Amino acid sequence: MKDGKNKIPTEFENNRVVEVCTLLNQENCAYLIAGGIALNLHGILRATKDIDLLIPRNQKNTEKILKALSSLMLGIAKELDAAKVTEKPFTIIGDIPRVDLLTIANKIKFEDAIQNAKILKIGKIKIPYLSRKDLIKSKQTDRLQDQADLERLKAIRKK
Numbered sequence: 001m002k003d004g005k006n007k008i009p010t011e012f013e014n015n016r017v018v019e020v021c022t023l024l025n026q027e028n029c030a031y032l033i034a035g036g037i038a039l040n041l042h043g044i045l046r047a048t049k050d051i052d053l054l055i056p057r058n059q060k061n062t063e064k065i066l067k068a069l070s071s072l073m074l075g076i077a078k079e080l081d082a083a084k085v086t087e088k089p090f091t092i093i094g095d096i097p098r099v100d101l102l103t104i105a106n107k108i109k110f111e112d113a114i115q116n117a118k119i120l121k122i123g124k125i126k127i128p129y130l131s132r133k134d135l136i137k138s139k140q141t142d143r144l145q146d147q148a149d150l151e152r153l154k155a156i157r158k159k
Contacts, residue, residue, distance in 0.1 A: 016097035021127045023068040033129035041129045050098040056110040057103045062086045105138035
């Protein structure tokens with residue numbers, strides 16, 4: 001973190017998901033954790049190099065997200081245009097940590113997923129993420145990793 005204003009609790013200081021959610025929550029951004037991190041939040045351990053965020057196609061919200069993510073180590077989000085990010089299906093912010101902004105996750109849009117969203121609280125930090133049902137829908141692609149994730153999600157759903 002760059003300044004004391006964005007300081008997160010010491011016990012979570014090195015957790016990249018908590019760091020990103022703290023920044024986003026401070027700006028009152030609308031977002032949901034998707035992808036590999038959402039799998040982890042549902043109890044399926046999978047290593048992932050990025051944090052996927054499903055966001056609404058809303059330029060004002062995207063401006064807030066880019067402002068929040070500008071506080072990451074390299075400040076790459078400062079260089080991005082909110083209007084362009086809002087129009088694309090995904091944007092990779094190659095910062096530390098890497099964050100991928102998704103305006104659609106397969107066929108799942110934020111406006112639909114928010115209705116079923118789950119929230120994990122770590123201390124005072126809220127981490128909103130895709131429900132299992134919406135995560136399953138988001139993983140129904142031809143990508144091999146998504147197919148493997150889908151099988152694991154379906155297996156725990158049956159238990």
